Amino acid sequence: MRLYDKRIEDYDNEIAMILRKDQINTNLGNALPQTPEKLKQIRDLIRDYAAETEIVPPLQESEVIFHSGELIKMHPELFLYQKLLAVMINNFAWQNIVAGIPFNRRILLLPKCFSHADCPAKFDELGLLCEQCGRCDLADIISRADDLGYHTIVSEGTTSASVLLSSGQVECVIGVGCLHSFERSFPLAVKEAVPSIAIPLYNNDCKDSKVDEIWLNEVLANRKESNWNGWIDLDQLKKSVKSWFSKEKLQEFFDYTDDTVDIAINWIEKDGKRWRPLMMTAVYDALMGKSGEYNETIQKLAVSIECFHKASLVHDDIADDDDQRYGKPSLHKEYDVPVALNVGDLIVGYGYQMIAESGAKHIKSLLKVASRAHRDLSLGQGEELLWRSNGKLLSREEIIRIFSNKTSPAFEVALQFGAIQANAGSDVVDVISEYSTALGIAYQINDDLDDFKQNEIASGFNTVQPSMISCILNEKYPDKMNEWRRNQNSDILKWDETKAAMQEAEEMLADYKHKAMKSLCKLSNPNLKILLTRLLNRIVPE
Structure with a gap:
């Protein structure tokens, strides 16, 4: 243990x-x-x-x-x-x-205070341009790092390093600095899951700085083979995943010509973040070692996950009577409700067909995960629909349960599919379940906050579906909320009252993100732990 x-x-x-x-x-x-x-x-x-x-x-x-x-x-x-x-x-x-990352994929980040007080060097957009004048130890350290192939930056803060990291040219940072600076940068390093080594300066007063060069040289020269296959490039992976949703590819997978099928294919092909197939493929890569090549099995499983998601959007838009999706007419507005309902059901059927025809090793387990998520989604949607009809003010526990059923399962299906196909054990499956629950709740709270921030008026919350902010307002001002629901009078609630509820929701968001991160402490696979850390902060950004 x-x-x-x-x-x-x-x-x-x-x-x-x-x-x-x-x-x-x-x-x-x-x-x-x-x-x-x-x-x-x-x-x-x-x-x-x-x-x-x-x-x-x-x-x-x-x-x-x-x-x-x-x-x-x-x-x-x-x-x-x-x-x-x-x-x-x-x-x-x-x-x-x-140690497993090549030298030319590393950054050596040095503090400006390493340089001499009368340093004649100039700065460019990345940092100090050392002139090798010999007045301080900086030149010798830079020379050793350059000989090994490092990207060396002399600068205050981490902005320059972030530029190189985001460019994909490098994968890790060796940083020299004072303990205070490391304390400030730690949350950022955790958020981005950047492989890093920190070498503290002997002093914290930002002048005449010295470092244990024996330790630094030991770290700089440390190179050996490891099981590190490099960061999973989510942006590049997203491009691969997107190619599986072209009209031609979907027609090949669906293998049937019909007007209704054409409507379904056009709907699935439409815009979307495709987070779920991306997550599935990334987890598979993290556990198996990234390859960049994905056979038909992986592609069909990814398409099945998106089918379930896109079908739920069709049904959600009907229930919410939304006019648009992705900036275009929603399916029931483009055609009509009966057609949209039928197409949504067809897409669900194709989702299960993709699993059955995928040739996956663990189809029984995959079907169990997918069907359970489908059930939970319907239960969460059912609770929300009943709430609309009875006018009841929801408690936090009730709305969290709705979020857990409606949003979390979609993430869990994607993550579990990748893990199951990679032959992950029950320990990984259990962590993914706990992580997905917290991620789904955090995602929904964040979505609620985005809705309110866009409106910035008391009437900004959605009367069609429950939100965490309206739930908090229910608790604090039940009489006002009851009156608001009856009369739809935006003057009943003040913006300051709504803003205070939003701040409380933001605290809950941080708490659920923390729960998701904490669940990862049980993982023994660093590749998966790094990936899920980065995914959390991509899906639910600050």
Whole structure:
């Protein structure tokens, strides 16, 4: 059993107090040994600890706190070095993956304060252009890194590194900086799941900065084969997935000529983010090792997932009487309700047919996942439709249940299909289920917030379907909400009242994103953990 599988809330109270004492005395935990020997001693302690503990990147803050606490329990003298411990533990988690990344796919990010106070060098859009004047150690470090093939940047902040990372030219960052800067950048590194190693400066005063060059050189030169196959390029993968939804490809898969089939194909081909087939394929890649080549089995399973999604949109648009979808007439407006209902049902049928004809290894398991999600979606939709007819004010528990049934299963089907096809074990399947539930709820709350932000008036919430904001307003102002529902009078609720409810919903959104991230702590596959971390922040951005 992995040590941090137990709940953080159950940690020993004494350690929890120790780890939070720096809130009282900001000098505690900020210390840094001033000799290479002492730094290596601490690194060796972490290495020995990690030899008996599974540490899988990317680490969440809760995981770093846990491991730091365990080390302090065993070595109380390390209490003075809390923040250094956090950096080193995170380094250790990433070191094997970083070692597997070629030098020319790495960034060395150096701080400006490394340069001499009278440095004559100029800056371009990426950072300082060292003139190799010899006044400081910067030139020697840059030369060593350049000889290995690194992209070297001397700059304040991480903007320049982010530019290179987003370009796809590099995959990881070796960063040198003060402990304070690492503390600020940690949330960003977690969000993007960037393989990274941090080497702290001996001092934090931003002048005459020095670093343990023995440690830095050791990290820079570390290169060995690993099971790291590189980041899954979601943008490139999206292009591959999109090609499976061309009219020609869908006609090939559906293998039937008919006017109703043509309507169905045109509907499936229409715009959309195609998150679900993308997620399925990405999970498959993460578990199997990315290949960039996908046989008909993977393509048909991906199309089946999109069929279920597109059919639900047809039915949703009818239930909500929406005029448009993707900026064009919704299907029941383009034709009529009976035609749209029939086409939606046809698309569901084709979804199951794609699974049956896919040639997948575990068709029984796939059908079980798909049918259960179909059932849950209908239950969630049913609860929402009944809410519309009875005029009842929903509680948070009820609306979360609707979100769990309506939105989460669609994500779970996609993720589970990829995992099942990759022969994942029950441990992965269980994590995906927990992750999907939190992701679906977070996605729906975020969608609600987007609706309200676009309107910025009290009448902005959707009267056709329940939202978390309207639910919070129900709790706070039940009389006003009842009157609003009866009279549709936008003057009853003030915008400040609605805005306060939105802020509360934003806190709930953050909480469910945290739950999704926390569920990943149980994964032992770093490729999958990295992917699901990045997907969460793509699907539910800040």
